[in-house]
Amino acid sequence: MRFLILLLFFSFASIANVDLVNVDLVKVDLVKVDKSKNLMYLIKQGEVVRQYHIALGENPKGHKQRQGDERTPEGRYILDYKKEDSSFYRAMHISYPNEVDLANAKQNGVSAGGLIMIHGQKNGREKLAPITQQYNWTDGCIALTNEEMDEFMALVNVGTPIEIEW
Secondary structure, eight states: HHHHHHHHHHHHHHEEEOOOOGGGGGSSSSSEEEEGGTEEEEEEEEEEEEEEBBBBBOOOSSOSSSSOOOOOOOOEEEEEEEEEESSSSEEEOOOOOOOOOOOHHHHHHSOOOOEEEEOBBBTTTTHHHHHHTTTBBSSSEOOOOHHHHHHHHHHOOTTTTEEEOO
């Protein structure tokens, strides 16, 4: 009887596309973002363990050059701190701008901007995620649904590198 119950459970889980991986065992060692496909991958030891559809800045193509250009930066950064008290549902900060970004902005006489985050939906608008996640709506951040953001925060430690490319 126990075998039948387990068989039914695992059959249902595979039909429902439920991932039975224990999040405590899966802490990832790299986050990769493909801006051209609006996809983010969580990677552990070279293997993709999660994939998310993401929303980006309204002007996603190309590397962030200055504050207000609504671009998501490209390159290798570090996820350097978590933020639970923002106008969006949970957040993890991307270490943009780095020294090169700051030097380029200074050379061009502009501010590099900052506060680029991976975050959930705007507080109070979480029910709109099925609509908002179909568009690039952020000012340069990377947005997930709130449920995905909870999973992301459980799987990704502060200090994890992130690679963002077009």
